Amino acid sequence: MSILLSRLGLPLLILGCGALAWQEWRFAQATRDEPTRISCAALGRDGPGAHRHFEITDAIVCTHALATRDRNGRWASVFAPVVPIDSPDGAAILAFRAQHAESPGAKPGPPRDVRVLARLAQAESPTEVDRVAATTTLDAYVLASSSSLLSSERAALKRDLPGVDLDRCVVIEVGRAPPAWWKIVILGGIAALGALRVLVWAVGGLARRWTSARTPDRP
Numbered sequence: 001m002s003i004l005l006s007r008l009g010l011p012l013l014i015l016g017c018g019a020l021a022w023q024e025w026r027f028a029q030a031t032r033d034e035p036t037r038i039s040c041a042a043l044g045r046d047g048p049g050a051h052r053h054f055e056i057t058d059a060i061v062c063t064h065a066l067a068t069r070d071r072n073g074r075w076a077s078v079f080a081p082v083v084p085i086d087s088p089d090g091a092a093i094l095a096f097r098a099q100h101a102e103s104p105g106a107k108p109g110p111p112r113d114v115r116v117l118a119r120l121a122q123a124e125s126p127t128e129v130d131r132v133a134a135t136t137t138l139d140a141y142v143l144a145s146s147s148s149l150l151s152s153e154r155a156a157l158k159r160d161l162p163g164v165d166l167d168r169c170v171v172i173e174v175g176r177a178p179p180a181w182w183k184i185v186i187l188g189g190i191a192a193l194g195a196l197r198v199l200v201w202a203v204g205g206l207a208r209r210w211t212s213a214r215t216p217d218r219p
Contacts, residue, residue, distance in 0.1 A: 035139060041084035043170055044115025048142040054172070056140055058085045060093055061118060061133040064110045066160050068153060077153060078123040081164060082116040082172070085136065089113055114164045117157075119143070122175040132174060140172040
């Protein structure tokens with residue numbers, strides 16, 4: 001069993017590190033480009049196209065956010081629906097905020113039609129969610145697809161934010177720090193060394209089989 005786990009663990013390590021290195025490299029490439037200016041409505045309607053770095057205008061970040069927690073109870077990832085200002089959801093949220101201007105803790109209900117979902121990278125408390133929600137222009141990066149979300153995140157979103165359809169949402173990331181090149185190098189190096197080890201193991205196995213096949217059996 002331990003041998004099987006070790007043989008399965010190495011390929012998983014290679015795939016995991018390789019995937020993370022690839023994501024970080026793609027993100028690093030995106031940070032080099034000037035952001036493409038686009039309205040929240042256009043992004044949700046037309047999608048991101050070939051661009052990944054955006055300056056999203058006319059956006060309302062909903063304070064009805066979902067926070068998943070780690071084992072220590074701290075916020076691990078925070079997601080907030082983003083709706084256009086001129087949408088029915090946007091109008092309802094603005095009206096609610098105006099009505100409850102003297103009650104900072106009051107939050108409107110979840111939006112019903114969500115086409116853009118934001119992962120708030122630096123949010124670790126409701127106060128930071130409110131800070132992001134105070135602006136209508138977002139500097140954001142588009143994730144490759146909603147499939148890059150963890151299965152636990154997807155399950156929590158479907159349960160607690162029913163207005164979010166992950167199959168049609170554009171998932172963006174707000175407040176993410178620039179990528180560290182050392183992280184890309186280390187992850188890529190681990191994946192490369194692991195792949196080399198697998199290659200050596202495979203070639204050695206084939207060589208042993210070839211040698212044993214050519215060696216005649218002794219009486």
